[in-house]
Amino acid sequence: MEINNLGLLNSLSSIINSGKSDNIEYVLADYILKNLYRISNVSILEITEDCFTSRSAIRRFCEQLGYDNFSELKSSVTRLVFPSNLRYRDIKEYPIYQSHIKNLINDMIIDIDKQFNFEKINFLCQLIHKEVNVVFLCANNTSGTIIKFQQELMFASKVIHVISTSFTKNKVLKDLIDEDIIITVSASGKFAELSLEFVESLKGHKYLITGNQDQKLISAYENVFYISKNSISNDYLSIYGKYGITYILDLLSMQYLYLYC
Structure with missing residues (x-):
């Protein structure tokens, strides 16, 4: 597992908390968080079209998070990303x-x-x-x-x-x-x-x-x-x-x- 994945939520949350919603980094972070549950099935074409951005912008964003590209980011996402695992809790x-x-x-x-x-x-x-x-x-x-x-x-x-x-x-x-x-x-x-x-x-x-x-x-x-x-x-x-x-x-x-x- 990629070590940067253990800080992924912090990176994305920091961008969201900045409130700069007109920034492409904010748009991409928001999109990834809302689709984190199915991130392995999100294609580069889908994200470029839904976020009205380019492949190069997505690549720069991924590099900012510590990944070489979007494919590396999404393939590394596992349940260890999350701060706690509710599956193990008895309600x-x-x-x-x-x-x-x-x-x-x-x-x-x-x-x-x-x-x-x-x-x-x-x-x-x-x-x-x-x-x-x-x-x-x-x-x-x-x-x-x-x-x-x-x-x-x-x-x-x-x-x-x-x-x-x-x-x-x-x-x-x-x-x-x-x-x-x-x-x-x-x-x-x-x-x-x-x-x-x-x-x-x-x-x-x-x-x-x-x-x-x-x-x-x-x-x-x-x-x-x-x-x-x-x-x-x-x-x-x-x-x-x-x-x-x-x-x-x-x-x-x-x-x-x-x-x-």
């Missing part, structure tokens, strides 16, 4: 689901506290505080939480980078030097797995925050910070991805502000 009544999710979150916090201790939080604070470029890599489903973390660090005059779109085309990543720091955040490890070869090709000191204990993930990293005592590669309800990463980054930002603000 429950509100009181039942509320009790269920509260119990899962409570168990998760206890688990995280045992693994992601104060020493590790302090270590990451010191790492982030270094006078180098600090880059957080993540997929669609984690980016919102990390962007909030990015903004919180600005109160302590620390500016970090959050990369969650068009990874292979990103200039920040291309310009990294050996002293810079890359922190990959991947609760289930899916993003870490798919980005492993790409991360290995980048310069800089590399660290991973994950719940996946597959040993093949450690090859690209100097250190791995596990967020659970058990491997959670199949976190289908995204308890650790949705709530766990938020909890960890909240602790991390508060400690950073305490130390350096």
Whole structure:
């Protein structure tokens, strides 16, 4: 699977959120999102006619998203594009689901506290505080939480980078030097797995925050910070991805502000 696919929704959403509806990028992003469910069957002729644009404009748009052409973009779209997979959820009544999710979150916090201790939080604070470029890599489903973390660090005059779109085309990543720091955040490890070869090709000191204990993930990293005592590669309800990463980054930002603000 193409690594840029894990940031596709962020790229398209950013274009839509710009509100520039008279822009061809907006028109194409809107069209793709509305037809994402059948994107494999959308032809280049169809999209040129429906969007009143040219093949060259579509190719430039795809390159902007990190793909060589429209065929590559649509062939790479899978369910991993989406931030959560509702197919794995049992639809429950509100009181039942509320009790269920509260119990899962409570168990998760206890688990995280045992693994992601104060020493590790302090270590990451010191790492982030270094006078180098600090880059957080993540997929669609984690980016919102990390962007909030990015903004919180600005109160302590620390500016970090959050990369969650068009990874292979990103200039920040291309310009990294050996002293810079890359922190990959991947609760289930899916993003870490798919980005492993790409991360290995980048310069800089590399660290991973994950719940996946597959040993093949450690090859690209100097250190791995596990967020659970058990491997959670199949976190289908995204308890650790949705709530766990938020909890960890909240602790991390508060400690950073305490130390350096």
